[in-house]
Amino acid sequence: MKKNKILTIVMIILIALTLVGVIAIVVVNQFNQPAIASDEASIEQIISVSYETEQIVTNLKSNDFIRVSFFIQLDSDDSLKELEKRDFQVNHLILHTLSEKTASELEGREGMEELEKELKTEINQLLSVGEVVRVYTTSWVIQ
16 A cells, blocks of 8 residues: 555656656747747748849930849749749839839939839739739849
């Protein structure tokens, strides 16, 4: 009878220690994970839903020419698939937008950012599924 009580107490202690160990491992793993804000996507997520344009060379309204390419980040796989199907329309839209700009309008950071915002708005009008999150300029030469 006394042996049963001791055996029961030993079993309870072993189970309690195991439970404490498991909880400790879970807590340590939670604190060791990198802190990523839920609003910020990882680079892998961004790349997986992004479309890269070919390099585009065209004349500007000011008779200068521009060589440019863009990386277009979308909000979902479905919107990426649609954009890939509409790539000719996106290229057309980019060419028309650039043909209306002068070199002075595109000068500096402000000019580049303004073009990116304008392209984002216009490409969003093309899409029936999802939307463009951001347009990144990946190459840029004006002559």
